[in-house]
Amino acid sequence: MITTKKINQYIERIPPAPKALKETLSFLNNGELTKASHVAQNDPALSRYLRELVNKPIYGFTNEISDISQIFGILGVSGSQQSVYNYMTTLLSPEKWVLFKLDARKFHELQARLSKNWETILKHLNIEDKDISTSISLLPASIIVTEALFCEKIDDVTLLRGVKKIDYNTILYRLSGIGIFDICEQISKKWEMSEKVSNIIQASSGTKPSTDENTNRLGKWMHLLLFYELSKPLFIEAGLNDFIDFHIEYVSDIYEEFATLMEIS
Amino acid sequence: MRAIVKDGIGIFTPQGFLDGGNGESFLSLDDIKATSQLKVDMILVSLKKVIFFNKNGLDIFMKVFAKVRQANNITVGFCDYDKLKYDTIKVFYKDEVNFSLFKTKEIARLFSSSFKNQNKNVLLFSHDKSQRSAMAIELHDNGHNPIIAQSKEEFIEKSKNKDAYDFIIDNSFLGQMGQKIATRVTGNAIIYTISSFLDAQIVDKFNVEYHNNSLNVGFRLFIFDAFRVVSMNVHAMNFFSRLASSAAEYNASICFVGLSFDKTPNTFKENLEDSGILFYEKMDDILQNKELLKELGASSASNVKNKRVINKKIVSELPRFIDATVQTIEMMTNSKAVKRSAKVDNILIGDKKEKIASSIGYYGDLDGMLILIFPKEIAKKACELLVGEKTDDVELILDTLAELVNIIGGKIKTMLSDHDISVDITLPRTYHNVDSLLEVIKGRKGVQVDLAFDDDKFIFFLTR
Numbered sequence: 001m002i003t004t005k006k007i008n009q010y011i012e013r014i015p016p017a018p019k020a021l022k023e024t025l026s027f028l029n030n031g032e033l034t035k036a037s038h039v040a041q042n043d044p045a046l047s048r049y050l051r052e053l054v055n056k057p058i059y060g061f062t063n064e065i066s067d068i069s070q071i072f073g074i075l076g077v078s079g080s081q082q083s084v085y086n087y088m089t090t091l092l093s094p095e096k097w098v099l100f101k102l103d104a105r106k107f108h109e110l111q112a113r114l115s116k117n118w119e120t121i122l123k124h125l126n127i128e129d130k131d132i133s134t135s136i137s138l139l140p141a142s143i144i145v146t147e148a149l150f151c152e153k154i155d156d157v158t159l160l161r162g163v164k165k166i167d168y169n170t171i172l173y174r175l176s177g178i179g180i181f182d183i184c185e186q187i188s189k190k191w192e193m194s195e196k197v198s199n200i201i202q203a204s205s206g207t208k209p210s211t212d213e214n215t216n217r218l219g220k221w222m223h224l225l226l227f228y229e230l231s232k233p234l235f236i237e238a239g240l241n242d243f244i245d246f247h248i249e250y251v252s253d254i255y256e257e258f259a260t261l262m263e264i265s
Numbered sequence: 266m267r268a269i270v271k272d273g274i275g276i277f278t279p280q281g282f283l284d285g286g287n288g289e290s291f292l293s294l295d296d297i298k299a300t301s302q303l304k305v306d307m308i309l310v311s312l313k314k315v316i317f318f319n320k321n322g323l324d325i326f327m328k329v330f331a332k333v334r335q336a337n338n339i340t341v342g343f344c345d346y347d348k349l350k351y352d353t354i355k356v357f358y359k360d361e362v363n364f365s366l367f368k369t370k371e372i373a374r375l376f377s378s379s380f381k382n383q384n385k386n387v388l389l390f391s392h393d394k395s396q397r398s399a400m401a402i403e404l405h406d407n408g409h410n411p412i413i414a415q416s417k418e419e420f421i422e423k424s425k426n427k428d429a430y431d432f433i434i435d436n437s438f439l440g441q442m443g444q445k446i447a448t449r450v451t452g453n454a455i456i457y458t459i460s461s462f463l464d465a466q467i468v469d470k471f472n473v474e475y476h477n478n479s480l481n482v483g484f485r486l487f488i489f490d491a492f493r494v495v496s497m498n499v500h501a502m503n504f505f506s507r508l509a510s511s512a513a514e515y516n517a518s519i520c521f522v523g524l525s526f527d528k529t530p531n532t533f534k535e536n537l538e539d540s541g542i543l544f545y546e547k548m549d550d551i552l553q554n555k556e557l558l559k560e561l562g563a564s565s566a567s568n569v570k571n572k573r574v575i576n577k578k579i580v581s582e583l584p585r586f587i588d589a590t591v592q593t594i595e596m597m598t599n600s601k602a603v604k605r606s607a608k609v610d611n612i613l614i615g616d617k618k619e620k621i622a623s624s625i626g627y628y629g630d631l632d633g634m635l636i637l638i639f640p641k642e643i644a645k646k647a648c649e650l651l652v653g654e655k656t657d658d659v660e661l662i663l664d665t666l667a668e669l670v671n672i673i674g675g676k677i678k679t680m681l682s683d684h685d686i687s688v689d690i691t692l693p694r695t696y697h698n699v700d701s702l703l704e705v706i707k708g709r710k711g712v713q714v715d716l717a718f719d720d721d722k723f724i725f726f727l728t729r
Contacts, residue, residue, distance in 0.1 A: 001596040156596045159675045163668040164651050165269050165278055174650050175599050227316070231281035236290040241266070246280035246314045255316060264282065264317055 001153055004176045010148060011186045014092065021046070021088060028072075028081045029130070036080065037069035049087045049108070056112045078133035079119065085137035086111045088191060092144045098151040100143065101238045111140055113229050117262070121221050124261050131194040132218060138188055138201050139226060145183045146243055169205065169244045180244065181205040206247035217254070224251040224258050266291055268300040271668075273379035274307040275300040276344070276370065280314040285321025297329050301337045304472065306378050308333060309367065313345035320357045330364055338470070342366055342440055344373050351436040366438040375432060376403055376439070378458040385409045385431040390420035391438070399439045406493050408548070454486040454552070455479055460493035463501035476508070478628035478691055485517045486561045488551060492523035502533045506540040513541050518561040522548050576729075579631055580712070582681060583727065586635060587714055589676035590725055597647040597669060598718055605715040605722070612706060612713055612726050614638060617699040621663065623670040624702070627677065629688035635677070636706065637670060638699065638724040663695040670695075 017025070020043045027036035041047050050071050055064055065071055072080045093107055118136035122128070146168045150157050160166065173179045185198040196215070203210040203219020204226065210216040227246045229235060251258075258264075268275035277300075279291040292310065300308055310326055312318070330341040342365030343354065351366060367373035375387060387409050391397045401411040412430070414420035424433055457471070476487070489505075509519050520543045526534055534544065543561075545551055551558065591602045614620070621644055624636045639647070641662070648665035649655060656662065674690035681688055696702040711728030 001599060003599060153596070155676065155679060156592065159593070159672045159679075160596070160650070162267060162675065163269065163271075163671055165276075166651070170653070171650070174653060224316075227281035231279075231283070231287055233287045233290040236266070236279075236287055241280050241291070242278065246316075248314060248316050251316070259317065265319075 001156060002149055002172060002175050004178065007149065007172075007176055007178050007183065010145075011183060011190075014187055014190050017088060017191050018091075021084060024084055025081060028077055028084065031077055033072045033077065033080065034069060037072045040072070040084070041068040046084070046087050049090065050083055052108060053083055053086070053112055056109065058112050058116045078128070078130045079115075081130055082115055082118075082134050082137050085134050085191075085193070086115060086140075089137055089141050089144065092141060092148075092187070094144070094147060094151070097147060099147045099154055099157075100240055100243070102143075102147075102240075106234060106238060107140065107143075110143075110229060110235060111137070113232075114139060114225065117225055117229070118222070120261065121225065121258075124257075125221070127218075129196075131196040132200065134193065135197040135200040135218075136222065138184055138193070138197060139204060139222060141184050141187055142180045142201075142205075143240065143243065145180050145187075165242075167242060167245045169207065179205065179207065181208070206245065206250045209250065220251045220254050221258065223247065224254065228258075228262065266296055268296070268308065270300065270303045270305055272374055273305050273377050274309060274370070274373055275303065275305040276309050276311050278311040278314055281316060283315050283318040283322035285319070285325065288322045288325030292326055292329055294329050294332060297333050301333050301339055304475075305339060307340040307342075307365075307373060307376075309342055309344045309365075309370075309373055311345040311370070312343055312350050315350075318350075318353075323354065323357060327364065340365055340376070340440070342438075344368070344370055346436075348436055355438075362438055363440050365440040366436070368434065368436050372432060372434050372437055375409060375434075376400075376407065378407075383408060386412065386429065387432045387434060388412045388414060388420070388423055388430040389434040389437075390414040390417065391435070392417070393438075396438060400434065400437070403439060454488055454558075455484050456488045456490055456548075458490045458493075462495055463497035465498075465500035467501045467504050471504075473508075474628065474689075475691065477511070478626055478632065478689075480512065480515045480517055485515065486520070486551075486558070487512065487517065488520045488522055488548070490523065490548065491521050494524055496528035497533065499533075502536060505537055505542060509537070509540040509542050518543065520545055520551060520561070522546070522551065579633060579727065579729070582631060582684075582686065583712055585680045585684070586677055586727055587725060589680050590635070590637065590673050591716065593669070593673045593676055594643075594647055594718060594723070597650050598643065600646075600719045602723075603717045605717055607712065607714045609710065609712050611708070611710055612636070612703070612724070612728075614699055614703075614724060615722075620699050621659075621666065622696040622699060622702040623663075623666050623693055624696075624705070625670050625674045625693045626691035627674065627688045628691070630686045631681070631688055633711075633727060633729040634706075635670075635673070636702065636711075636724075636726040636728065637673070638702070638726070639666070640721050640723065643718055643721045643723055659697070663697065667693040667695050 020039055024036045024039045027039065040050065047068055050068060051066055054071050054074065055061065065074065075083060089111070090107065093104070097103060114136050119133070122133060149172065150168060157171070160171070169180045181202050184201050188198040188201065199210055199212070199215045200218045200222060202208045203216050204222035206223045210219055230240050235241065266277055266279065268277045277292055277296070283291065297308060333339055334341050344367040346368065351368070354366065355362065367376070375385065387404055389397065389400050389411055391400065397413050401413050404411040412423070414423055420435065512519050519541065522545045524544060538544070551561070595602055619641045620638055621641055622636060622638045624634055626634045644662055644666055645655065647669055648662055651665050651668055652661065670693040674693065678688055678690060706728060709728045711726050714725040716723045716725060
């Protein structure tokens with residue numbers, strides 16, 4: 001159904017970060033928000049994406065914000081970097097979603113919700129680290145990878161999943177020895193993201209806990225956050241709730257803290 | 266969300282957080298209706314992967330459950346939870362728990378009609394005395410040996426001796442149990458489970474089309490497990506008489522096991538015997554008696570009423586049957602198939618060693634039987650994706666093979682439906698060896714296609 005060859009071809013086709021984005025990220029890395037916003041506003045698609053993102057209700061701004069330098073100013077260095085990577089992730093997404101009932105609007109909504117809540121979590125954990133902040137932007141890439149690899153096999157996968165509770169990550173791993181989050185790791189390498197990012201993403205899969213305590217703890221928060229969001233009606237109806245397995249036992253020690261932070265009752 | 270259906274139990278597995286805002290997205294009435302159409306006798310929601318739920322979320326499930334239970338007599342409830350979740354549900358619903366709670370899927374299975382007469386030793390405890398009795402009665406009726414602990418202390422003490430019990434039940438609750446006519450296959454016999462008062466409604470509860478097609482695909486022994494039948498009226502008696510008459514045309518036998526005539530007139534028994542129905546006290550009187558099984562037709566299913574031939578309509582759809590089979594096996598083995606030869610004749614199997622087989626019947630606009638004969642190695646490889654590891658456990662391989670053939674049947678159904686041909690499929694059957702398959706299809710002609718997956722020969726045979 002899906003061979004290692006097909007996976008390798010997919011990874012090869014993933015484009016490196018475009019020049020303008022690299023430049024924007026480079027300025028952001030040096031804390032030069034103004035220069036970064038100048039480069040960013042010359043990329044119409046990126047500008048449009050950033051405007052749409054910060055004006056989503058979850059960001060809570062009452063007036064529309066359209067100026068890119070203002071957007072970067074509001075988001076700060078980490079937030080801006082995270083948003084640029086979010087945009088890069090969208091470049092991988094298909095024009096038309098087939099496996100999942102998604103579209104660009106719904107996907108951007110998921111990115112925004114994950115990013116905003118990740119920011120809340122990092123604030124709660126007293127973590128100020130650009131790489132850790134950025135790592136959340138790679139998480140939705142797992143959905144894009146799943147869509148890309150399985151979209152031509154919908155009928156087969158539907159029949160298979162009709163007789164056995166088996167998630168896409170497990171199917172892929174059993175077929176090829178490669179998991180969805182391994183492919184995400186490859187993407188992070190292509191985009192020259194920090195190793196910290198790929199380690200957190202691997203831990204967030206719930207299947208490969210990290211030996212590093214801090215990375216593992218962040219992986220747990222990210223895993224739980226993902227399923228908090230995938231329990232929203234919009235994403236359940238898109239077919240995302242069980243695209244990977246939720247590992248309750250993995251997150252049990254942070255659940256109470258998470259529930260308090262997210263005001264779940 | 267789709268349910269996984271196995272052994273007559275449909276299980277939905279939501280993940281994450283469950284509340285009033287997303288309950289309907291997890292489980293809609295359409296989802297549950299689609300599941301109930303798959304002839305299940307239980308529909309459960311697994312709470313294994315739910316980390317948070319509130320009463321509003323469960324209430325939404327309750328509403329959907331109530332509708333399907335009333336319409337289909339299906340047992341509904343929750344399974345796969347820990348003590349905290351169990352206690353929370355009990356607090357939410359206090360004395361109004363009208364659904365069932367099974368600590369695990371395996372415990373739910375003990376109460377399902379598809380897992381009867383397994384003679385399992387089951388230790389059980391509930392703080393509620395009436396629940397203890399209700400569970401014990403159900404387990405006993407299902408052919409298990411319940412051992413009731415009368416107190417928590419006794420339960421803890423007895424639980425220590427784990428080897429003494431196949432299952433230990435606590436934190437479970439029986440709500441209203443379903444009363445569907447469940448169907449299961451034992452060897453070449455089909456066993457239907459009937460219960461309570463049998464009246465004119467039996468016509469609606471019994472799937473006559475499924476029964477007729479089981480006759481068509483070679484089943485010759487039909488046993489009605491009637492231990493839980495209280496009585497029957499004349500409408501039900503007439504129904505069974507008609508069923509016996511139609512079975513006689515196929516040389517098939519219909520038997521009743523465990524039917525008591527305390528509240529049913531003895532004249533009914535005479536009438537039913539006149540129409541050819543046989544009565545036995547215990548299931549083992551039939552299933553453990555090889556001579557009797559042979560006499561009743563369960564060891565040889567080849568004496569078909571009409572040996573029917575492959576017709577033009579089936580031949581024109583043959584590529585779809587082959588495609589569905591090949592694509593599924595390719596998917597499961599991640600290998601390519603090569604077609605070696607095709608012919609219309611009696612089945613020809615060169616080397617019978619190290620081969621296992623499976624069959625599935627289909628009926629509707631087309632009818633017939635698809636037979637697949639696998640070298641054990643291919644079967645093992647094809648099952649790896651579902652099992653998750655390599656295995657030599659033959660029972661597990663056969664069980665998984667049945668799931669695989671079910672996938673193929675489902676794919677055929679979808680492919681034919683795309684061309685406006687509507688078919689349903691029967692339960693899949695598996696065969697430990699080729700000889701037991703040949704007993705069923707002896708003398709039947711069909712289309713045989715020899716395929717090879719990575720040089721391993723594999724036989725596809727389509728017959729009627």
